[in-house]
Amino acid sequence: MMIYLVLLFPVVGYGLYRLLRYFLDKRTQQRRENLIAESFPEAWRQWLIADFPLYQKLPVDLQLKLEGHIKVFVDEKVFVGCAGFEITDEVKVLIAAQACILILNTGDDYFPGFETILVYPETYVASETHQEGVLHTNTVSARAGESWHRGPVIVAWDQVVRGAQDERDGHNVVMHEFAHKLDEQNHRMDGLPVLADRSQYKSWAEVLSKEYERLCHHHDDVIDAYGATSAAEFFAVVTETFFEKPAQLKKKHPELYQQFRLYYQLDPVLWQ
Numbered sequence: 587m588m589i590y591l592v593l594l595f596p597v598v599g600y601g602l603y604r605l606l607r608y609f610l611d612k613r614t615q616q617r618r619e620n621l622i623a624e625s626f627p628e629a630w631r632q633w634l635i636a637d638f639p640l641y642q643k644l645p646v647d648l649q650l651k652l653e654g655h656i657k658v659f660v661d662e663k664v665f666v667g668c669a670g671f672e673i674t675d676e677v678k679v680l681i682a683a684q685a686c687i688l689i690l691n692t693g694d695d696y697f698p699g700f701e702t703i704l705v706y707p708e709t710y711v712a713s714e715t716h717q718e719g720v721l722h723t724n725t726v727s728a729r730a731g732e733s734w735h736r737g738p739v740i741v742a743w744d745q746v747v748r749g750a751q752d753e754r755d756g757h758n759v760v761m762h763e764f765a766h767k768l769d770e771q772n773h774r775m776d777g778l779p780v781l782a783d784r785s786q787y788k789s790w791a792e793v794l795s796k797e798y799e800r801l802c803h804h805h806d807d808v809i810d811a812y813g814a815t816s817a818a819e820f821f822a823v824v825t826e827t828f829f830e831k832p833a834q835l836k837k838k839h840p841e842l843y844q845q846f847r848l849y850y851q852l853d854p855v856l857w858q
Contacts, residue, residue: 621661622654630679638683640753643857648690655686664702671707680750684760691851697767702738709742731759733766756831765825769818777817793841808834829854
């Protein structure tokens, strides 16, 4: 009898965990639906109109969907000012809008696995340690943003604004860093996010491997050279390009554009 009870405890415990998880997920979903149903603050909309031209290019249905995502994102993420920077609603909304463009149609769970966004007033300096054998080298570098694996996203506010206001230069620090968050959902930052259908993985690997190798060995006037740093950076850089220079990307790299169109379930060329 004791043996059966010992064997039964893990089963019961797992069942209770699944039941609790179900009710928590239902409560989260209900809270999100309530937030989305609330009216979008007019001040927030005016900030988007003033500083995020891409918002106005969206069809009305996608504008409304983005507004709903922004409300949930602002409610769930924790914004922390660094180096004396003050977090305001405008800061939250502008960051949320650029991040949530990435999940407009994917049904993503609002970038799970982390909640904190650190915001510096301007480009900041970070230290790095490089190891080669027994030698350790410490260096410092200026950064516009970074994404820590299973940790916070860090951005410089001046670069956030610059990326938002110029929607055609192919550079957007918020999109870049949150693309890393999508990438890490398969537990690694390797340029291979979780795809909607298993059948997509083969073509994704073939196309992105070919395009990444091409960028590593040849100059490209559409995709920034920083994308050749690693497969993870390639995914993040092409994400910026996909949303900000879609026509150029589609013309010069049609297969790559198609893979990102399928992944994000969006076609930004139509917004132009």
